[in-house]
Amino acid sequence: ETLSMEKLETLHGVVFDGLTKFTDYTFFGKFIENGMITGESWSVTKCGYNPTFQNMKDKQYTQQD
Incomplete structure (x- = not known):
């Protein structure tokens, strides 16, 4: 599953x-x-x-096989 909030423009953290x-x-x-x-x-x-965080910087947004 994923999350989409198209109008969200500011986000300062994820937990x-x-x-x-x-x-x-x-x-x-x-x-x-x-x-x-x-x-x-x-x-x-x-x-x-x-x-x-490094995975995200490397654009590994989904599990790599």
Whole structure:
């Protein structure tokens, strides 16, 4: 599953824990690229896919096979 909030323009952090069906973080890529979300404000644990901040910087928004 993924998340889409098309009108959201500002986001300063992500903390997800236990969203076992959440696997697609494409939506958050623009906030990583523009610097709004930093390594300190990115935390994803116990989800369907748990990308690190570096994974996100490398555009690995979904689980790589």
